[in-house]
Amino acid sequence: MKYIEEINFIKKLYRNDEHVMLHAPIFMGNEKKYLDDCIDTTFVSSVGQYVDRFEKDISSYTGATRAVVCVNGTMALFMALKLCEVKPDDEIITQPLTFIATANAIAYCNAQPVFCDVDEETMGLSSRAVRKWLEENAELRADGCFDKKNGRRISAVVPMHTFGNPVKIDDFVKLCEEWKLALVEDAAESIGSFYKGRHTGTFGKVGCMSFNGNKTITCGGGGMVLFMDSELGEKAKHLTTQAKIPHRWEFRHDAIGYNLRMPNVNAALGCAQLECIDKILANKRETAMAYREYFSNSKEIKYFDEPKDCKSNFWFNSILLPNKKAQQEFLEETNDNGVQTRPIWELMNRLPMYKNCQCDDLKNAIMFADRVVNIPSGYRK
Known part of the structure; x- marks a missing residue:
């Protein structure tokens, strides 16, 4: 051989x-203890102390102002795009070298991915490639950034920190400010990764994490949405919990919400994993x-x-x-x-559903x- x-x-x-x-x-800490606690207290679904604790613990670890749990990383990214007011037929610039969830979350918004090249140094989206594409294909108007060829609005850029290697994210912060684009970080693979001393997922308008079974730490399944804007974080919490108006017994809702809640048992795993x-x-x-x-x-x-x-x-x-x-x-x-x-x-x-992008x-x-x-x-x- x-x-x-x-x-x-x-x-x-x-x-x-x-x-x-x-x-x-790897499970080496309090995973069984916390899971037993969920069972003993009967708080196994989307309400419980571990949901609240996991959000606070991730906020503290990453430096985010607010963190909101989600059922998985894909839905965290979908929620991030919705919070950035991505509309049907918008174009979203991202990388072709990524797990399919990145592109699928864009498609769930009925938006169109635009694929730009990655950096040799990071394997993540290249700000140079994105800038070049924008200069050749886009124009700034008073109401935003638009594709010159088809008139579609270009609303966001989604770089992904490939295999936990941070992209040159500060370049994207500057680029998005210049071109009036929302910056959404796909940090699904990068918990514990830092760029210039700052945790990934905290540079953009919204950041997204995944805690799938094969990630650095796992909840079995689950995701997190990160915010530096606390008001946007509160909006995310509201929308991911069916937009229910808090009340002791009434069920009233003030928007089209989503059932994207992480169960307490998954959050319990996350709390124990984060300790290690x-x-x-x-x-x-x-x-x-x-x-x-x-x-x-x-x-x-x-x-x-x-x-x-x-x-x-x-x-x-x-x-x-x-x-x-x-x-x-x-x-x-x-x-x-x-x-x-x-x-x-x-x-x-190269996939059939995205071959015409x-x-x-x-x-x-x-x-x-x-x-x-x-x-x-x-x-x-």
């Missing part, structure tokens, strides 16, 4: 000769440094390191193979021999799609 040394190194790193998973959840996040992140950083050192000696494989000015959570460690053929060989050999690896997502513009040349995105492999990145016991 061509990659037997890499396979043996990963198995040794994880002290597992049989099967090394890509990213299994520093230990989890330290463990994952040790793994990343071991990969960095090992692949520094490789002539063929390049380790994708954390970008400049960033502190990554190293959610997924990534390597770059020389070409598509080598990528496929590595994937086949590792998965056939007890090491779970996976390629990067299929580019959004506007794109730039996507040079870097195509390069990454043909070369990136994610290698085991979970907690090492």
Whole structure:
């Protein structure tokens, strides 16, 4: 086998000769205690002390003014776009190199994704590419930014912090101010990641997180919407809980709301997981440094390191193979021999439902799609 040394190194790193998973959840704290408390008190649904606590704990950890729980990261992003007043037929600029939830949340608003290229340094949306596309295709009017070709309003930009590596988000803050665009951060993969000392998800108008089973910390399923504007956060809480007017017994609603609430049992898991996040992140950083050192000696494989000015959570460690053929060989050999690896997502513009969306040349995105492999990145016991 061509990659037997890499396979043996990963198995040794994880002290597992049989099967090394890509990213299994780790439960080392008060998860069972808090879940038992939910059952004992009967507060297992969307009302309970852990829902309130998890929101406050995430706000404190990230530095956000307000955090609002959501049923999952996809719906958190959908809610963020609705709060930014994205309308049907609006255009939303994002990256093609992302999990499909990013594009789907835009489609749920009946809006149109526009795919711009990613940065080589971050694998996330390139502000240079977005600026170039806007300069060539958009115009500013008194009432906003519009596509010159079709007249559609361009209402938001959605960069995604790929695999926990922060994009150059301050560039997007400036760009969005210039072009009258809402900045929505897809921080689904980046809890514990910081750009210039500030947590991801707190730079834009709204930020979104995911706590799926394979994330750095998990609620089993769940998401969070982050705000620096407390009033917008309160609006989000209202709309995600069916826009119900608080009352002891009456059921009255003052807007079209959404049932996007996180159950108390999921929030209980989240509270326990967040208590352990520093230990989890330290463990994952040790793994990343071991990969960095090992692949520094490789002539063929390049380790994708954390970008400049960033502190990554190293959610997924990534390597770059020389070409598509080598990528496929590595994937086949590792998965056939007890090491779970996976390629990067299929580019959004290559999927049938998004194939007619506007794109730039996507040079870097195509390069990454043909070369990136994610290698085991979970907690090492």
